[in-house]
Amino acid sequence: MKIDDIAKLANVSKSAVSLALNGKPGVSPETRDKILRIAQDTGYVQRSQVHAQQVYRTNRFLRLVALTNSGIVLDEFEKQPFFTELIRHIEDQCSGNGYSLLFSSIQADQLAEEVQRLSTDAEASGLILLGTNLAREQVALVSEQIEHLVVLDTCHPAVAADFVVMNNEMGGCQAARHLLELGHRRIGYVQSKSRMHNFDARRRGFDAALEEFGLALAPEHIFTIAPTVVSSQKEFVQGWASLREGLPTALFCECDYMAISVIKSAHELGIRVPDELSVIGFDDIAEAEVITPELTTIHVEKETIAALAVERLLRLTEQEGPSPRLKTLVDTSLVVRKSTKALQ
Structure with a gap:
């Protein structure tokens, strides 16, 4: 039994199998469980797999969820440079605080169903929602059901949730x-x-x-x-x-x-x-x-945004009782290179 065979049986990519078997983020819990179950049932064994399963059972997790739509945040949005860099910084911040990051995306038309499932998620301590261009009603729906939540890349002042957004x-x-x-x-x-x-x-x-x-x-x-x-x-x-x-x-x-x-x-x-x-x-x-x-x-300041989001989420998960909600605005700065010039 090879990784290719497991990928075919699970109907996923080889990279997804590798992530699951090595205990790395990047696949949903359902997909990870499916892959590990197939590997176990078929007798597939690798040295790192045992370690990965142990880590997966004992490690601490935060979850990052992106809501995809027909505009900017498309199905493969994580390949776009801005989101790639932001996600990498969030992973680094999680790792530095002793947490692993579970990353997934959901379709906008499946929001209600998926939020209900996430509200019963026992694996992750808290949720970072990449909420680019989400409507107020969508963010409110999530915040009403997810106790420990920080929303990135959008801000609705009237919603009782924590936000971190660029200026x-x-x-x-x-x-x-x-x-x-x-x-x-x-x-x-x-x-x-x-x-x-x-x-x-x-x-x-x-x-x-x-x-x-x-x-x-x-x-x-x-x-x-x-x-x-x-x-x-x-x-x-x-x-x-x-x-x-x-x-x-x-x-x-x-x-x-x-x-x-x-x-x-x-x-x-x-x-x-x-x-x-x-x-x-x-x-x-x-x-x-x-x-x-x-x-x-x-x-x-993508690194600052990531650090603030993870820091705030960890504080929400560790403290007892209600906490005032924070709307955090991170200022931008000008970087002058060679594509602009004084008018002659």
Whole structure:
């Protein structure tokens, strides 16, 4: 009996089998139990398996759940750089506190059913919910049934739950001010086709900074593209080509993926970044330093967000009695690289 055989019997990938047999996070409890049961029934034995089962029975766990939807948080969202980095930091924080992290995702249309199941979860001490773009009603549903809960990447002030979220409005303002301080006045805005609370807050901060200078976005200087594509996008190319005069000298993009896509689109159009067009992104993902030119962007304190979330969740699980709910806002910062330049 080999790992390939177990994967076929369990109808999962080989990597899922490896994670389960080695006691690592990344598979659901149901899948892990199924894999271990098949391995036991078929007589599969490996040295690490015994250790993994022992660890799995005795270790302490926190659970991270992401709610997938049809917008930004897709089925394979954990492959997107921002979420990849955030999840890694959460794992590191859990490990540093003597906990393992159980990670899973659920579909938005299965929320009620899955939350009911999670409310009876005896394995994990608490739950971190990656709540990107969740509605108030959705977060309320979870908070009513999960006692120890911290929600990331969205915040609803009227919901009695703990939240940790980046200061999106500040970031949008920082991006606009940077371009304005470089002398740019015809500044364009590249927005996502898929709308989310974070993007809307970034737009509010951006508009507020322009207003301080007596400026406002020109409708023709607003471009709409896909948020998870890093290649040249025809929507941007066509939109830019349709402008006859008064071209923007700088662009703010709602996330780094979009900024990278814009830089590649600009290259296709024969536009030199930053000599002819300054571009700034948001998130400061690792790829921001790989693209040419290196991307000026808004840095999100992903490690700080992870640390605050885990620290707060552990405190909730360890204390007795009710606790005041906290809404934690983590400020952003400007990272200046080579994709922006003073207007000549």
